[in-house]
Amino acid sequence: MPVVSLTVNNKPVSKDVAPNTLLVQFLRDELGLTGTHVGCDTSQCGACVIHLDGAPVKSCTLLAIQADQCAVTTIEGLAPEGGGLHPMQQAFREHHGLQCGFCTPGMVMTAVALARTTPHLAEADIRHGLEGNLCRCTGYQNIVDAVLAGSQAMRETK
């Protein structure tokens, strides 16, 4: 069985992996990082979004072995070590950007990447940037509010 070596949330990981293992399965089943969710499994809902070398991608549409030598960040890796929440997580909490919470990890990972590439986000940028993330509870309004506040907080904490 081939070996995949990568860093996950800044920690080196090296494990045997069957080639037909999806990255999301590897993260959840092999590493126990169940914050990354499997929603649709057909690359539409975005609940499985992680950062691969900094870029947000759907981990259900990537083989684990393709992440060899890459840096992966999951929702578990966002918050600062030693406690507290990432500013985007805090903003989702304060602005009621979630109800059932299933889509939230993917929403937050997408939002963080969006705020990093476009520091001064307008509402339209956020709605366009979240096109790959589906939420069936909130109607999106509070998510958009949260991302706006979270991106501002990220700028201020830089």
Add this chain to the structure above:
Amino acid sequence: MYEFDYHKPVDVAGALETSGGSDDGLFLAGGQTIITVMKQRLAMPSDVIDLNAIDDLCGIRVKEDVISIGAMCRHADVASHSDVRRLIPGLADLAGKIGDPHVRNRGTLGGSIANNDPAADYPAAVVALGATVHTNLRDIAAGDFFTDLFETALKDSELIIRVTFPVPEKSAYEKILNPASRFAMVGVFVSQSVAGVRVAVTGAGPCVFQLPEMEDALMRSFSASALEKISINPGGLNSDLHGSAEYRAHLIGVAARRAVTNAC
């Protein structure tokens, strides 16, 4: 997903050698279609040959009046490339309208056109811009490349290396998308260049096609009003739960007029 052997060659020769030595090898580009297809067990390759480590398939080069885009260039890279945006704004705009941000971070030009999904965006640009598809074996004109539903002129073990796009005077892509899948219900790419006017339609039929009647009208007058009297025959167009053939025929006219108005 069925089991397969995984390979990650670092050059084109290695990819072709692995493909040639496999029972039923599959090239993996961005994977935004094929990995889902494999998950659904609709494909059972013996070997998956990952193209993501091959530098020769990457990069965007600008030479005089031509932009050459590597087969493994991702949609996000094309959408944000300053020279593509400046010289062929319609192409950059199209790349930025594919799928969603995550799909654009993985999906590739080569993968999209090799798959030739009837609702994919890139085929419209390749045809309307009169691009050339360069493979390890030959150069294929856009008009000869897309042959039918999910079918192309590519042979077994033929690999797309790059696609070259002549720079037009004006171009624009107008996409009327399915809000759920984000595929094109109808997408129309219009280009105007010294070679003439081309209008290519995706999403509406089994395969990308040109509209000679619109092209002739736009050659006489490149304006939306020149298209107003042209009606599209719905015969042979796609009809599904998202829209009838008649609806798509109507959308072609709407999208074409918008594209001409926005062309720059």
